[in-house]
Amino acid sequence: MTEDPQRNFRSVYYEKVGFRGVEEKKSLEILLKDDRLDIEKLCTFSQRFPLPSMYRTLVWKVLLGILPPHHESHTFVMKYRREQYKDVYHALQVIRFISESTPQVEVFLRIYQLESGKLPRNPSFPL
Template sequence: MDDGRNFRSIYYEKVGCRSVEEKKSLEILLKENPVFKAKLLQFLKLFSVPSVHRGLLYNLALDVYPIYMESKEFVMQQKKDTYEDLTRALEVMRYIDDRTPKCRVFYAMYLLETKKLNSSVNLYRDSVFSLLAEVILEGLEVDPVESYFITKSFYRFSEDISNEVPKLKQQTCFYLEKEEEEIYRHLSSRNIIDKLPFDFWYPSIFSSILDRLALIRIFDKVASGSISIVVFVFVVICSYTRFQLKNPKIDTEEVIKIIESYAVEDDSQKSEVIINKSIDLWQKYCMKK
């Protein structure tokens, strides 16, 4: 088949039961020993992930668990020891206490682990790391140790996105022009696109804007290595705010406000719509053989 799936998968999709076949396939993959990571990453890329399996899938695909499951207990004990050493040190240094939000704790742990923690750090300032941690903590049913190490994996993806921002901006212009030519021409004519904070929106995977429980489905695609999906999230938000963006007197600050306020975190319905359309658009352009 052109999309790499068998006839039965196509049949299930047409009759609305596609997830039945996918779930069976995923359960088989998760039981393999050693773990075949390439297949797990391919599943994340091609299919919707059942929420009940997402935590285990992330742990295996992102190297939190070892590929040989007989080593899992030893490896996770090492990670647990690291986790406890970091939190204990932060408590002694009075950077955190029982009231510190977990996402801020994770951020402090990462800074300490990477030797970047100092007295000038403000843990309550929204950082990309803490924003990603919020999505992981809300979107996955895993323990805190696993959540921390999964967040670290996504932060590495975030750094990859940061390095690719110039290329992703070019893709943004290309796909925005294809999907919303009038908006693209209007924003370009006012030199607005080059001034938008893609260097924050993209590495944070819009986690300061979209509902976290809905956003985890975009994280699925990023975890597979498909970091360009962030481009389509932006294009879709522009599409749904087209009438506001067409304001002839609009400036950069107004565009930022429109983008960042369209689907605020507590509006899960708008976020779901944006994410569904973003995945559809990404598949339309990036899943062609």
């Protein structure tokens, strides 16, 4: 198994100049070209190397389970998630937990609490 001296030289040169991520970016692009993303390989890659900013959002959404590993499902799932967000947001407005002036951080907290069954009683509605 002989190594290509041209490739070795190029890799060493890029590392000396400060472009360490050139080879890693190519390998990430190869991982992302698959029709079904391999979550284990993406997880291993993200633990070993820094993710380029152009792929960071996609990779983390897949790793966290926000998007499925199949590329063709991404647009459908994101559309469904937007509708789900609007429905839950409207429900929280109706039960007066949030308003238009509520900070976005608190909105996300209330959405999480509602979906996980941990939403506290609203003090404005006594029993």
